[in-house]
Amino acid sequence: MYSTSSNPPIILTFSALDPSGIGGIQADIETAASLGCHCAPIITAMCTEGSTQNTETLAVDAPLLIEQARSVLEGMNVSAIKIGFLGSTANAEAIHTILQDYADIPVVSHPALCLWNDENLEQADLPDAFSALILPNSTIANFSLYEAREIAQESDTIEATANALISTGVDFAFITGTGKEYQQFRNSLFDDKGLVKHYDWEQESPTGHGSNSTLATSTAAYLAHGSDCIQAVEQAQNFTWQTIRASRDLGFNRRTPHRFFWADKNIDTPDNLPSAANTH
Numbered sequence: 001m002y003s004t005s006s007n008p009p010i011i012l013t014f015s016a017l018d019p020s021g022i023g024g025i026q027a028d029i030e031t032a033a034s035l036g037c038h039c040a041p042i043i044t045a046m047c048t049e050g051s052t053q054n055t056e057t058l059a060v061d062a063p064l065l066i067e068q069a070r071s072v073l074e075g076m077n078v079s080a081i082k083i084g085f086l087g088s089t090a091n092a093e094a095i096h097t098i099l100q101d102y103a104d105i106p107v108v109s110h111p112a113l114c115l116w117n118d119e120n121l122e123q124a125d126l127p128d129a130f131s132a133l134i135l136p137n138s139t140i141a142n143f144s145l146y147e148a149r150e151i152a153q154e155s156d157t158i159e160a161t162a163n164a165l166i167s168t169g170v171d172f173a174f175i176t177g178t179g180k181e182y183q184q185f186r187n188s189l190f191d192d193k194g195l196v197k198h199y200d201w202e203q204e205s206p207t208g209h210g211s212n213s214t215l216a217t218s219t220a221a222y223l224a225h226g227s228d229c230i231q232a233v234e235q236a237q238n239f240t241w242q243t244i245r246a247s248r249d250l251g252f253n254r255r256t257p258h259r260f261f262w263a264d265k266n267i268d269t270p271d272n273l274p275s276a277a278n279t280h
Helices: 024-034 062-075 089-101 126-137 145-152 158-166 211-225 229-245
Strands: 010-017 038-047 057-059 078-083 107-109 140-144 172-176 185-191 194-201
Touching (some): 010 062, 010 211, 024 038, 038 062, 062 089, 089 126, 107 126, 107 211, 126 145, 140 229, 145 158, 158 185, 158 194, 172 229
Parallel strands (some): 010 038
Antiparallel strands (some): 038 057, 172 185
């Protein structure tokens, strides 16, 4: 049942500030707006460059993050929470305390380990912190296959990796890029009973800066509109695929998902996209 309120659903998002405006918090804002939601953005860290390959991050102080998030939760009717890059272990602890107090709000999380620097003392333990503090409070967690194995510390099989993730307490683990042995690009959804469904695509999409933020935030948006978890995952995949099909070259030699593709009358969406090298 979708909301009939005249006000849009509100999504509280935690993510890094990408100066290119391609990924991170701006991706959250654009995705939420494109899907009829209002984004209340909380910045966890600031990136030095607009490229995930070269950027360093500076974490926001945890007390400021707590004050901002609680002001939103106390003053607005938040329908869903999306968690991206945490910035620091201290921020993971801070967000954990917030989630404990608002356990009735669905949470979509994504570790965004493309920004993780294990030599940075503030974030050296981020995978462990994500597993121990964020996953048990998440409704749906999104991972690339690399991220799933890094968080779960399990690489024997995809099923074993998913089981390790689910054992933390997350309701659903959604892993992208699970079909390396198949011609199709495959994503896979798991719950506490095991595999829910494989999603096979005809081809892998090109690498898109900000596509993971788009996927996680669109999942949260569909939850906020009233979809159940499986519906939200499926709808979010379709939305993200369309944003990548209409992607644009805005810089840094990477495609940028076009999150307002449906409103752009000047785009000619290609039927066939070039496949990029696997990054999952």
